[in-house]
Amino acid sequence: MRASYTAQMKLRPHPAFPAAHVRDVTAQVRVRDGVRLDLVYRLKGDVAQLAVPPVAQPIRTDDLWQSTCFELFVTDADGAGYAEFNFSPSTAWAAYHFTGDREGMQPLPLEHPPRIECESGAQHLDLHVSLAVPAAIATVVPVTRRLAISAVVQDHAGAMSYWALAHRGDKPDFHHRDGFAYALEF
Numbered sequence: 001m002r003a004s005y006t007a008q009m010k011l012r013p014h015p016a017f018p019a020a021h022v023r024d025v026t027a028q029v030r031v032r033d034g035v036r037l038d039l040v041y042r043l044k045g046d047v048a049q050l051a052v053p054p055v056a057q058p059i060r061t062d063d064l065w066q067s068t069c070f071e072l073f074v075t076d077a078d079g080a081g082y083a084e085f086n087f088s089p090s091t092a093w094a095a096y097h098f099t100g101d102r103e104g105m106q107p108l109p110l111e112h113p114p115r116i117e118c119e120s121g122a123q124h125l126d127l128h129v130s131l132a133v134p135a136a137i138a139t140v141v142p143v144t145r146r147l148a149i150s151a152v153v154q155d156h157a158g159a160m161s162y163w164a165l166a167h168r169g170d171k172p173d174f175h176h177r178d179g180f181a182y183a184l185e186f
Contacts, residue, residue, distance in 0.1 A: 006030040009149055009182060011163035014172045019153060019161035021049040027070075027149045034142055034186045039129040041070040041087075041151060047125050051154040053090035058113060061092035065152050070127050071174060073148035076137050082180075083108055083137050087129050089118040097136055102175050110134050133186065146180035 011025040022045035030038040043050075052068050064086040065071070072085045081104070086094040093116060095108040114131040137145075150164040162172035165181040173179070 007182065007184065009165060011149065011151060011165060012167065014162040014164070014167050016170060017159075017161045017172065019045070019163075020159065021046040021155050022153055022161060022163075025151050025153070025163040027151075029147065029149070029182075029184065031184060031186045035133050035138070037072075037129075037131045037133060037186075039070075039072060039087075039127075039131070039149075041127040041129075043125040043151065043153065044123060047120050047122060049155050050125070051156055051158075052118075052120065052125065053088050053092070055118060056090045056092065058091035058093065058116060060094060060107075060113070061088070062094055064088045064092060064094055067152070068154050069152050070129075071148075071150045071152070072129075072131075073150070073174060073180060074137060075146045075180060079146070083134065084175075085114070085131065087114060087116050087127060089120075089125065089127060091116040091118070095134070098175070101177065108134055108136055142185045144183055144185045146177075147182040147184055148174055148179040149182065150174045150179070 009027045024044040028040040069088045075082045081099045084096045097108040117128045119126045153161045168178040
């Protein structure tokens with residue numbers, strides 16, 4: 001049986017897109033037995049000023065990044081390709097596989113959709129996600145993978161802020177390899 005462990009990470013806003021209503025975004029990743037990822041994204045700020053999609057059916061949906069959503073990128077075992085996951089406060093989700101930097105994008109099949117729960121108050125929004133490691137990136141033995149964890153936050157005026165472990169360049173680019181700033185073995 002593989003070990004379970006938890007990591008806590010602080011996301012940083014992209015400097016070109018200041019967040020008027022958000023003070024802080026953190027993410028906690030828990031790996032359970034190498035086959036399940038549990039994530040908790042916590043946003044602190046004036047939630048009433050944010051465009052938070054209302055809870056709806058938990059269905060696969062494209063273009064979630066165009067509004068408030070939380071994201072996870074995971075390298076494949078060989079590090080060449082990667083998976084992208086988008087999680088909306090609405091409970092909609094998306095999963096893609098890329099063969100290279102923004103190349104070869106295909107829907108990533110999931111045996112079970114992620115379980116997403118959103119909890120919010122006046123000064124916080126927490127998104128809880130439980131995700132089985134997809135067969136496309138699972139391995140029999142633990143492998144060190146790089147993670148990029150990010151968030152897109154939209155306010156009611158339409159302004160966007162982009163949060164990540166690391167940023168590179170004048171524009172937000174969550175796919176850039178420098179953003180894969182956290183190493184985990186699973």
